[in-house]
Amino acid sequence: MATTEASEHAHKYATLLDSLQDAANLYPKPEGLKYSYGTAGFRTLANLLPPVMFRVGLLAILRSKRLAGATIGVMVTASHNPEQDNGVKLVDPSGEMLEPLWELHATTLANCPSTASLLSTFMTLVSHLRVDLDQPANIVYARDTRPSSPGLVEALEAAFRAFSDGAKVVDLGITTTPILHYVVKATNDKSGESGIPTQEGYMKRMAKAFKTLIGNRGPLAPLHVDCANGVGAFALEEFSKHIGDLLPFRPINTDVKTRGALNFQCGADFVKTKQALPPSVAQSGVLSKPDTRGCSFDGDADRLVYYYLRDGKTFRLLDGDKIAGLVAMYIKDLVGRARMHENNEPLKIGVVQTAYANGSSTKYLKSRNIPVRCVPTGVKHLHHAAQLFDIGVYFEANGHGTVLFSPSCLTTLREFQPDSPESANAIKQLIALSELINQAVGDALSDMLLVEVVLAYRGWGAEEWDAGYEDLPNRLVKVEVHDRSQFVTIDAERKLQYPTGLQDHIDDAVNKFELGRSFVRPSGTEDCVRLYAEAKSTADVESLTTMVTDLLTYYGGP
Template identity: 75%
Template sequence: MSSSPTKAAHEHAVLLNAIAEGANQYPKPEHVNYTYGTAGFRTLASKLPSVLFRVALLAVLRSKRLEGATIGVMVTASHNPEPDNGVKLVDPSGEMLDPTWEHHATTLANCPTTESLLSTFTTLVTHLRVDLHQPANIVYARDTRPSGPDLIKALEAGLNAFGDGVKVNSLGVTTTPILHYVVKATNDKTGEYGQPTVEGYNQKMAKAFKTLVGNKGPLAPLYVDCANGVGANALADFTATLGDLLPVHPLNTATGTPGALNHHCGADFVKTKQQFPPSVQAAGFLNKRGTRACSFDGDADRIVYYYLHESKNTFRLLDGDKIAVMVAMFLGDLIAKAKLTEDEKLYLGVVQTAYANGSSTKYLTSRNIPVTCVSTGVKHLHHAAQRYDIGVYFEANGHGTVLFSDNAIKTLKGASPTSPESANAIKYLLAFSELINQAVGDALSDMLLVEAVLAHRGWGAPEWDAGYEDLPNRLVKVEVPDRSIFVATDAERKLAYPVGLQEHIEEAMRKVEMGRSFVRPSGTEDCVRVYAEAKSSVEADSLAITVTDLVKLASGQV
């Protein structure tokens, strides 16, 4: 009779053989080094098949390590151009992969041979104390990129190596936020978060939006630039569920047109170029009084708004900072109207990065709303927001959400209203917690959040914009031979290395009124980004040019 150790050894050998067979179909390209960063792995799609196979292995190990909790895998490159693609893992709570596992992802991706991959896999099983007999559950999806189907095949090859030991759920083509939602809802054993399906997502948000808008609808028409990406599909599905409460006019919905994705459209184009997408401009609707529009990015996890200023006839951007300020002020007002007792008091705060416009930070702090500054990257913002009862976080690029703590939900559900106004405020706060995707930034959910606040305030885009004036700012991408020589500190607001460069940047800042500038290495590209802001556009331009030249000098390009 075979002993248990012998049986286990046999099973392990069978698994390794299956992994080897799949890995040989997806060998790692030579002279390519992969790094799992804030956005997961992201590069040219042609370089990614081996990575997708190995990510599948890690996702299964993560699920088994967590006793069968569902792990998500999203194949997307968000706002990047169409030749790129990427992949990232989603933890059971719907958040990004535990940072301590990012190193394991990088190690697996860079194994040069099948033999080293098998050795590393076996080492990880031991090191992470993974019981391979535990169940594993994986849910995955992709955006509309033409490279997606082949990369999904590589992912599935990795999952199939485990045979019946893995249960898989493919969502097909969908947005990154919906994948995050489904992961979170699947792992929520109470069933209170929502049904773990695309339909469940739509129904949850539609119900909350109807509660918030009430008899204030139907609202003014909204024009939505879908970046020729998967957001177009999601918007169509959702509006079919919602009905005509919010009349939506989708633009840039050519998901099947080669090269159209994010090309001269989308949130990143609007934010970086500070202008209307040409297709939106050509539509002509912006000349209509009070018209507002918004842009998603390629995987619909970012959103920015904009409109045409009537008297100045100029483009006006309402970015992540503007969204965060309006939402935080409104939620703060609702908390005050809820008239909660001292024991029930809820603490609200805003989390920003160094890219946040200085005027937005000043506006919030002058109104006694706490602001925390963290390093760029969703994982940093998300974790900092969790320290508040209600944490609002948005990057200036339009990626963000609002987190309601378990304590906040419990408090609101148990609160005793003292007046009709108090009862409504509590009802609305709870509805906002349902409307907002608690897992990750979500363009569709954030769009509804903005529309609900505007409806309650009775505002159009100009009234929203009037709160504060952004300081003129510039963001410059500087390609460098080696971005690793640039090391940022103080929530990426200062440079520790190269030595002496920070002093030169500060000297440049002192020469312009209200000058602020910082340099940070990209997490996904061989470049650094220079941010500069000042009291006037001319001074912002001058500061950006000066700091860009300093960066080039420090990197040996001058």
């Protein structure tokens, strides 16, 4: 009997390997290329990605089977990158980024030079990770609007079909990255507290929470929204059906059909990098009227920045740092009004930033007794650090971020017995806030609604929001170097450990300028380093940037 079972098992494995071999032969890895799974997954020119997509499909199935059939997400997107690029990333069952150890497995599979090597590595992973191939596999996948995405999805689906027992797959089609994360999280949350695991469930959940939080303060003033000619245009249009005129949207850059339009001279990354309005917004003149405000999504709608024209003329950016300050102070107010504690201790509210956060924003938060923690660049670092607070706010300066409510905090909110109408209302608002905000990942649509809620609560326009503090002048530049790997950082990427002696010279340069600060970190995708500098005046920033650039050119040369 045992012999028969072993024989059947061996036959099943052999059949699987034959199927995988036939499929893998259709997606050979190009010679000389090296792929790397970074913060945003794999990302490069779209024509180089088909073999990566196939291998990511295999890893997604392994990951699901390893977790006893938990649903894994796969998102095909390159976010704010130019249209010719594309990418893919995996989403873990909680809606978070892929576990770091599995990032290494993804990179290993992607770089197998041949089909034979791929199959051997695949089976080694099965054995090493103790994956029971008889377990079910469940996958949810989606894509953004890039013309290259359908072909890449075909390669992904080829991996799913190669498994003889199949994988239960759900294709969300064209949708935003945050919606994919939400659906994965909600699918795996059998309690139902994360919401209904569909795009419609996502829309209805946010709309209900938004209406609760706005109360009788609506309808709000119209909001001009730059959709980056990407998938955010679809999400915005769909969401508007659920709230009607409570918040009138004025969509801009919604062309998802014209080749080359995606992220071109528009979107959150353009605004943040250029420190200017998208030309289409500037030419329309819509922000020249008093008390108007605009915001920009990026191509897959997980980043958000706001802006307005002071006196109808001067561009003013309200980036991720400004959003974090606005939101953290609002939550602090609500918690204070709720007069609640967890285990006789006040709820811990904190903000997580990276070294790119403007120094003025950090000073603003600390002066208001909001704890601030600095972590290395990358959503996974921010997300995990935010989880250490009862309510953790994290935003990168580029506009990617969210607010996390710990499970124990949510339990306390739901079970707490308020002692006054004010306390009861504040608790109701906090619960609604947890349902408005995407708890899995940064979400431009959700974050936009969050900002609008806080502005309505304060009775503010963009200018009143902006008045909280003045950003220090700053610059972010790329400096090409011979080998970026020689630049090794420490202290949450704020200091260089190597090359030896370089940090001392950077410190000497910084000390020449009032409120000076500068750091250097290697790029994750290009052979260059990224240099950030800030100081009290624009002239000082330019001088500091030049000095540090010269140092990098000297140390990073051949």
